[in-house]
Amino acid sequence: MDKIVYKNVSKSFDDLIVLDDFSLNIKKGDSVVIIGGSGTGKSVSLKCLLGLLTPDNGSIKVDEQETVGISSEYRNKINENIGMLFQNGALFDSMTVIENVCFGLKSGKGISDRKSRKIGIECLDKVGLDKSILDKYPSDLSGGMRKRVALARAIATNPEIILFDEPTTGLDPITASTIDNLIVDTVRKMGVTTITVTHDLASVRRIADRVALLYKGKIEWIGTVQEMDETDNPFVKQFINGSSKGPIHWARGNK
């Protein structure tokens, strides 16, 4: 069964076309990685799934239910089952680390203080953070620590779908691989469906069941890691070789 289905989604900001006929099907328990140049709309595609941005056209289904244009109560219900790691963390800076991590448990799900604190500490442990930072504020942490706190917050509510927007950017290689393992574990052990946006090819190889290349508002290519290595698709080849020569010119003219 397809857990998430994007069908012909388009999204523009004024005259900037970001998503144009974007379609993507994701099976339950799948780990899909979206790769693509900076500013091609990867974050926008995640935000459309959460209803933070409304597509101009097209449909996005979760568990075969339409999510575009639904009421805000219904949207809250759906979002209860989706965790999101924002690209820049988006931690609440008026709250401590533990309050951040437990927020969705307490405010969203109404779980008691003690129980949610226990879950929060477990989640922080999973991302490699210990108890010494529980009562610190996000502004007192390093960039990498903030990212990991945000990651803990995204997984704390135990959602069925988790969206990771550049989970390993700005982390050292060892922490990055710990985070990748965490993502793989969450998918394998808990059957969670994940979409991960990343620029890190090492990560892609570790976590992806399927890789999707976003270019000019569409999924230009999709396949497994092995297929990615073997494909003749010039876009994919250029991307994995990191070459400036090829069909892709995203610095300019990505419209």
Add this chain to the structure above:
Amino acid sequence: MFNIAQNIGSLIIDSVEVIGKMIRFSLISIIGILSRPFYTNIFINQCINIGFFSLPVVGMTTLFAGMVLALQSYAGINPNLASTTIPNLIVLAITRELAPVLGGLMVAGRIGASIAAEIGTMRVTEQIEALETLSTDPIKYLVIPRILAGIITLPILVLIGDIIGILGGYIVSVSKLGLNPASYLNNTIEALSLIGVISGLTKASVFGFITTIMGCYQGYNSSGGAEGVGKATTNAVVWSSIMILIANYIITEMFVGV
């Protein structure tokens, strides 16, 4: 010439659009008050922040307003009538106008700006989006507690301001102008009218609503990083101050008509 007309035209269209959005935002917030959940903790925190911590500012403002008023009115009247006229004038001016309007403007500067900056920062750093993904309605979580705190705490602040302002007038009248304390107090009590105090408190409540909704609206709709937040902050203070003055006239007319 044509250019000017065009500019004015687009300014009017912009204003209408902003007013429309504001009204929509207010309605959504007011409707939100009626349904659960209600975040009591945040509401109490905001009452302390908006109400309690504004006390020094409002107190100072009304104290000096009362003191100045005593000096100024003494300069302009027959000294024989001073002990009846001055308390009358001070009570009337403080309770109906000066405490609510000056207090309201001070709070607009203090609270309007801080609400706009706080919510604006949350907007541009995606914290508001994060609230939504954690199944929390940002209007209920951020906006409603602040609006309610404004509506409820401003009248209390102004009531305290009334007392301090009248006291300021008394201190100057008795110690500096040499008026008789007993008859001054008597005249003050006689001059107090329920409708006057109530009209002042009604104003305060409306100003509390204006200030908080403006701060929230500007912050909520800010964009474009730190600069956008700065703009939202300025707009919140400017617009709430202007709207306070306009609302003051309208409410005064309603009460004077009574």
